[in-house]
Amino acid sequence: MPARRRFLRLAAGAALPGVLAGCDRLAGNDELNGMLRKAQFLSQRAQALLTGVDAMAQEFTEDDIADVFRSNGTAMPDSGLYRQLLADGFASWRLRVGGLVAHPAQYSLADLRGMPSRTQITRHDCVEGWSVIGKWTGVPLRQLLLRAGPLPAARYVVFHCADPMDGSDLQAPGSTYYESIDLVEAGHPQTILAYGLNDEPLPVKNGAPLRLRVERQLGYKQAKYLMRIDVVERLDQVRGGKGGYWEDRGYEWYAGI
Missing domain, CATH: 3.90.420.10 (Oxidoreductase, molybdopterin-binding domain)
Structure with missing residues (x-):
């Protein structure tokens, strides 16, 4: 389980610089913001599949x-x-x-x-x-x-x-x-x-x-x-x-x- 969590943190960290670099330019893009909001729920479901909803x-x-x-x-x-x-x-x-x-x-x-x-x-x-x-x-x-x-x-x-x-x-x-x-x-x-x-x-x-x-x-x-x-x-x-x-x-x- 610790290895899985490290993987998730590393995956998030790998994407972060690019997101921050373009955040001001993209903040007003309603279509992109809608896609990002949907993506976070995919992340939630993926983590539940990896660790289980009852994982401690x-x-x-x-x-x-x-x-x-x-x-x-x-x-x-x-x-x-x-x-x-x-x-x-x-x-x-x-x-x-x-x-x-x-x-x-x-x-x-x-x-x-x-x-x-x-x-x-x-x-x-x-x-x-x-x-x-x-x-x-x-x-x-x-x-x-x-x-x-x-x-x-x-x-x-x-x-x-x-x-x-x-x-x-x-x-x-x-x-x-x-x-x-x-x-x-x-x-x-x-x-x-x-x-x-x-x-x-x-x-x-x-x-x-x-x-x-x-x-x-x-x-x-x-x-x-x-x-x-x-x-x-x-x-x-x-x-x-x-x-x-x-x-x-x-x-x-x-x-x-």
Whole structure:
């Protein structure tokens, strides 16, 4: 399996310089962009055939854990609401779960910590080229989905965050970070909502109070500062229509490692 993953990374890396060189010229080509969006789903299916839909990301030992788990992206959301939640130790924070579900719900941090948990030592691979190993503890996402009861039309899970990305606060819908995965990835045993890092409460710079860990994909898929989870049928009707903040700006929706 490691050899297969190295092959996939090398194949992606071989194509990257050419893509970057022409990105400005081709960004406005709707036909080409449509072809690229379709190609990423072919990549997803190809990886599933090579590794299997239930394949596990590599896990490591305590000796492999980095002394410092660096922050990817935002280290402190520039949000008045987030600062209020942080000031009371997230006692008033609630994770809302809704959308195409039979049983919408809200969960406090204490609620989540009281549920059966999973701990895993995995490597975070950033699209910027760095990696770091950490120990994550949290609730398997599939547990919350089973409680919620996705309706028959459900296909994707969308994660909304308390992280303003465009210089505006949470009062401006559409400015905050968001991400999405399909229900297959959401049901994977290593896909967890993490509230702990290296046997300590999740630090602010790493996404407190709760972040997504979807270990078979790159770092920008690991949404931090979670506020709301919506189960949906389609992604083209959510925000920019591509399934994530960076995807709306040209990144691939499927970011498999």
